[in-house]
Amino acid sequence: MNRRLARPLLLITIVLVVPIALLAIRGESFTTQLHEWQTHPPAPRTLAALVVAILAVDIVLPVPSGPISTLAGSHLGVALGTAASSLGMTLGAVIAFAVARRFGAATNENEKGNPFSRDPVGERSPSTAPTAEQAARHHGPWMLVLTRPLPLVAEAAVLIAGSLNMPWRSFLPPIVVSNIVISATYAALGQQAAQHHWLPLAVAASMAIPLAIALHLRRRA
Numbered sequence: 001m002n003r004r005l006a007r008p009l010l011l012i013t014i015v016l017v018v019p020i021a022l023l024a025i026r027g028e029s030f031t032t033q034l035h036e037w038q039t040h041p042p043a044p045r046t047l048a049a050l051v052v053a054i055l056a057v058d059i060v061l062p063v064p065s066g067p068i069s070t071l072a073g074s075h076l077g078v079a080l081g082t083a084a085s086s087l088g089m090t091l092g093a094v095i096a097f098a099v100a101r102r103f104g105a106a107t108n109e110n111e112k113g114n115p116f117s118r119d120p121v122g123e124r125s126p127s128t129a130p131t132a133e134q135a136a137r138h139h140g141p142w143m144l145v146l147t148r149p150l151p152l153v154a155e156a157a158v159l160i161a162g163s164l165n166m167p168w169r170s171f172l173p174p175i176v177v178s179n180i181v182i183s184a185t186y187a188a189l190g191q192q193a194a195q196h197h198w199l200p201l202a203v204a205a206s207m208a209i210p211l212a213i214a215l216h217l218r219r220r221a
Contacts, residue, residue: 044076048084051076055088059096059155065089066151066186066206073187074194074202081187082180089179093158097171100162140166141174148178150214 042050051072054063065085073081140161147157161171186206193202 044080047072047075048080051081051084052088052091055085056091056095058089058092059158064151064207064211065182066149066210067203069183069186070190070193070199070203070206073190074199075190076187078184078187078191081190082184085183085187086176086179089183090176093154093175093179094172096155096158097162097166097175100159101165103163140164141170144171144174145178148175149182149210150217151211153214153217 051068054061054068055065057063058065065088069081069085069089072085075081076084143157144161147153158175189202189206190199193199
């Protein structure tokens with residue numbers, strides 16, 4: 001395997017496998033905590049802060065964003081639920097992207113014959129830019145948008161984009177816009193479900209359907 005790809009792929013594997021293992025071990029405990037949160041929610045400001053904090057560390061914890069955002073909408077309303085959820089999801093994506101980008105940059109610097117090496121005037125030559133980075137620059141934003149609703153796949157897409165050194169200006173707009181749309185959708189679902197007394201079903205669907213789609217896509221990959 002190409003050494004430039006080995007370390008980023010190792011990082012992606014660890015981030016994807018650890019949450020699945022933890023969820024398998026603590027799945028029942030997580031379900032109990034989720035039910036307790038639904039039954040006895042904290043004050044709105046505290047709940048909003050918790051939503052932001054939980055989703056910000058979603059990349060390393062087995063916390064499905066769909067149910068959290070749905071519950072946020074049911075207790076905070078669409079506006080505040082969307083704001084808290086989208087902020088937390090964006091912070092989590094930014095942290096993961098920054099780590100992967102730094103990790104990939106370190107790999108590139110240590111690689112002999114680095115295709116990112118600078119020419120005599122200190123600029124990267126367009127002719128030496130690797131195809132992977134060009135693909136991330138031109139097609140990566142659509143990859144981020146299409147995978148944002150999918151657990152596991154969304155995290156992998158962010159890590160891949162960072163490892164391939166996607167520019168921040170190409171990364172942030174699709175991430176922010178996608179997170180706002182997704183958060184608003186889940187928040188509206190949560191509010192409607194709470195009003196019509198089918199919140200448990202909505203929470204279960206917000207976790208099961210995206211996960212099933214993500215697992216199906218991974219099997220076909």
